[in-house]
Amino acid sequence: MANVIFYILAVIALTSALMVVTRKNAVTSAVYLIVTMCAIAGLFVQLGAVFIAALQIIIYAGAIMVLFLFVIMLLNLRKDEFGFDTRVFQRLFAGLLGIVLLVQLIMVVSRLPVVAGQPVDTEMGRVAPLATKFFTQYLYPFEIISVLLLAAIIGAVVIAKKKMGK
Amino acid sequence: MAPLSYYLILSAMLFTIGVWGVLRNRNALIIFMSIELMLNAVNITLMAFSSFLKDFSGQVFVFLVMAIAAAEVAVGLAIIVSIFRVKESINVDDVNLMKW
Amino acid sequence: MEMIVKLIPVFPLFGFLIIGLTNKKMPKQVVNIIACGSVFLSFVAGTIAFFSLLGMPSNSRFITGFWFDWIIAGSFSSSVSFMFDPLAAVMVLVVSGVSFIIHVYSIGYMAHDGGYWRYFSFLNLFVFSMLLLVLADNVLLLFVGWEGVGLCSYLLIGFWFHKKSASDAGKKAFIVNRIGDFGFLLGIMLLFWTLGSTNIKEISHLAPEMLVAGGGLVTAITLLFLVGAVGKSAQIPLYVWLPDAMEGPTPVSALIHAATMVTAGVYMIARLSALYVLAPTSMAIVAIVGGFTALYAATIGLAQNDIKRVLAYSTISQIGYMFLACGVGAFSAGIFHLTTHAFFKALLFMGAGSVIHALSGEQDMRYMGGLKNRLPFTYKAFLIATLSISGIPLLAGFFSKDEILWKAYSSGHGHPLLWILGLITAILTAFYMFRLLYLTFHGKSNVTAEAEKHLHESPPVMLIPLYILAFLSIFGGYIGLPHALGGGAWFENFLMPVIAESAHVIETGSHHAPSLEYILMLASVVAVLLGIVVAYNFYIKNPEKPKQLAQRFAGCYRLIFNKYYIDEVYDYLIVKPLYILSLIFWKIFDVRVIDGFVNRLAKFFGSMSERFRILQTGFVRNYALVFFIGVIILVGYLCYIFR
């Protein structure tokens, strides 16, 4: 049963991911990306990580993708802006090498001893152990990420703000 | 529950789609979304390992990756907008003044 | 005494800094005093150190001048410190002495040049680097000097940079010397790795103990060093830069491209003789390279019309002699010839410079002639140098050249064939040098009317240096008067302690009958006279001869009645083939093959650069694709390993 849900979510994720990269319109892509992310959140639930699944929806779908859509609206992009792509080699190589990479990666992950399916561990959904991890072992990265976000905000402001003075 | 390798293979596929998207698209925003897709794919791998190893570190990583993605989006979108202001286009193939 | 040794190279360094930094703010007279004075001080310091060296017992003649430790990293150490032993003493005296003379000469020669300051600062920097090279007590410091002289040479060849040929020549010298440096640097590293030291004295002690004589390792090291020497000393196949280097001012050609820098390769081989004697294969290669270069360059010299190019090929040929000497184990003979060559070749160049100066820059010998009476002082000095280089008995060149020829025959590493190579070269040398002399100073004048107007003898500041060198070209050889002529071979004995360890390995030609030395000596004298006579026949007695050669197909009978019948046969059998050979060597090997290779190498890198840069398309997606290909290859490599 659980496997069926996995398959459904996987198919949704893959299809919408393919749609993301093949659409010409950025809005369509963004919407499909939101679908992918929701599917991935569903997979996280399958893995028992309810809290992270919630975060996935809130941060990715809720914040990041909204920002994307906002920018798309701001730039007011039209659909077929670019016309036909003439760089045949680029597309050919991108496709061929993509397949090669997929084969390679599958070779890699298949080397791991296959772990049989196991019941969903509700323990993994708890927030307290995660918080403990964060504030002990991963305290330093946690602090760094706060500075990183601040740096990103400063950077975005610097890049985007209009020239003053002159 | 599906075995670990299912998740890993799904992740690899999504990652590859992301890479492909970066290589084949000319719209800077879609390229950027493809990069987000790659990061999400990695998140699946991390989360799968985390659950199967019963180790919360993986979840911490996923959380950190989300934060980094947010930071990158903030800066990246600002840069794309600043290019658009000059070029009136976000086609990355138009952005090739510097070469050779 | 240590202080004096330490100071020898410092004077020119200060000269360089002062002139270089004050630039045009300084009056010319002050520049003259600083430039010449600093080199003169080095010469004085060298002389003082030399005499104190003489005061020491003959096998412990050694003064160290330690400045500071340079690089110390674990087992690796290298210091800035000097060793003043007989070999270094000879080199210091030659370098600083000849440099001083040429500095003085340059005052006159460069008087009207706009880059006066630049010229003297570079020249002082050169002297500093050269002194560093000869005084260095470890190979790494020697390499510093080596690169320094190369840099100065490059800057001075391109001194008149507004001439395209000059900057091209600079470029060529630069590229060719890179190849040499490449070998040198690898040689140093390999040497350090095998012996754990870069100190020359330690190397000489350690090498026989730690290296297998004739082994692959020592052969590899010595061959790598040989690559360096071949590049710097312009031997086959890396000689191409030297003829072009004549684009620089003539005093520079005299100093750098004749007397001092180009002999650095010979010096280096003599310095590391302890290594070379352990590698008979390398020795043989040195000798063969030297012998063939000597002959090859001499043949090309036959057909040149530019006065400086003849001298350039002659330099290559003479350095070939020095290599030949080193290759047969006669290192002291090589250094001896280096010394005398410095005198007469510098004199030849400066004489040529005086002629060029007098003719307002004309370098083509076909537009000279009959200058004997117009430039009498220059002519006399030039004549002495010509006699000396040709090897007329009792002049400096005779003794050193004869020493080499004798050693080429008699040494344990020698071979009669090498002797024959040397002998033929001697004939050719005499021939082309006298051709040069006759075309320039004798016969009827071909000077253009334009140049005729300004024709004048050079000022004393240029002539006095000529006469000092002329004196040395006559008497400089007596320091090495061989036993066979009643001398004490003082020069050889003086250098013996430095290369004694090398020399005792070599089986000297003691088993040869003493009379043989006289016979060979006589043979070489005869050979020289032959060359002179032929040249006389061609360019004085019958100046039309060379032109007739080209158009003499009118029938056999005219030949029979021709009063120069013998000459004609001689022409046909010897001179003309030689002349053609010369043209072939020059036009095909020199210009096409080797020169072409170097040019093509430079072009190759340039075009590679041009061709590959289009891969940097400027499209960000292409960049990502290249990145991705890299990923695929690396991951694929792992897939392959763990398949």
Place this chain on the structure above:
Amino acid sequence: MMPPINWPVIYPELAICITAFIVLIVDLFLPGRHKWVLSLISIFGVLVALQIVFMNFGLKGDTKAFFGMVVSDATGLYFKTIFCIGTLLAIFVSITYQRREFPEVGEFYTLMLLSTFGMMIMASALDLITIFLGLEMMSIPLYVLAGIYRGRYRSREAALKYFLLGAFASGFLLYGIALIYGAFGTTNITRIVELIADGKPYSPFFVGVGSVLVLIGLAFKAGVVPFHMWIPDVYEGAPAPVTAFMSAGPKAAAIVAILRIFVITTPVIDLTWVFWVLAVVTMTWGNILAINQNNIKRMLAYSSIAHVGYLLVAITVGGEEGVSSAAFYLLVYTIMNIGAFAIVVLFAEREEFYENISDYAGFGSRFPFAAITMTIFMASLGGIPGTAGFVGKFMIFSGAINHGFYWLAVIGVLNSLVSIYYYLRVVVAMYMRQPQTRLVDIAISPSLMIAIIITLLLVIQIGIFPDNWLSLAKQAASLAF
């Protein structure tokens, strides 16, 4: 039960980070014409950090902090010294330029300091995820800095290219970390080494691909061929002081991370041949493409790729000798490269008008001091004996010969000889080309002069008396093993 956090270990990072915040806050209250105060604060902050770094060399007791997340060892401290020096010099190079070209952007210094903060994290991190965070902390301000000169379109283009490719590379790096996490259940380097020592079974293929992907992510930042494509465009487009900053610290940070993961800790799989090939390709490619460049920043960009190739030679050699020669070379490279860029900034003038090598014609006589300084930097970059660059190259290549990598040494020496050609092109242009008409005189700014003189003295000093510096690098390496 909880181990102490051990704050002193991260004091240098804290100093830099706090300075960044102070600059940010002070910026708000300063009117446009007084922004130069910010640079003074930044310089002061970096000097304090440098002082703390020196003090930390003598740190007693436990050198690990934050539950084994960071360490304050000789290697890390040595590299932090390099970052501080690099940032300090880059600030000196920037002051006049920033005031002239984008006076309103006071955040410039904040971003520079935050980027330095990221480099420091990379140098002392013991956990892959922290290294990754440090890398992002370093890169995100750099993306912005590359595009900070909004008056110049090239600057924006550089920012876009750098950002897109940087984010792309981060994806691969992260995937590698994920794979390693899966194999060992941890990303802590010391822990992984312990686990292997305890005989934990693992799939070498899995771990190998993981570490190769991590290597690729770091190699991208360092500019290893074929992950180098962004470098020429970004170096050309970014404002010259930013390029100076970018070419020194971030490269060193990427290299120190590579050293820590692949050389200092016993590597899980043997990547010697991978490094061998990367070294050869990188130095050859960089040098060949540098030959025909006319834009000096682009030429220096390709040359920086070649220099990474030499560093890869040291990494291939590995062991104590490899690490020490790489450490020494990075110090030398930082100094001489920033020095060269300082001269480029000096000559560039308003809006970087003079940025082609051919524009430098006749500078030898017009600006004698600057020209001779540039000559010395070029000689040092080319590795001419007597300069710092030669000592660095010599140590690397003799290390290669000592460990039997003959061909690598041969190719390396050949490459460095080829490189002299294009470095001397600059010298030739300055001294041996007819000057073109050029009416304006360069304005000598004191801060730029300070940077030039410091770098000049250091290049000469290291070239002639490299002892102390070498033993410092030696110590940084020896304590790591």
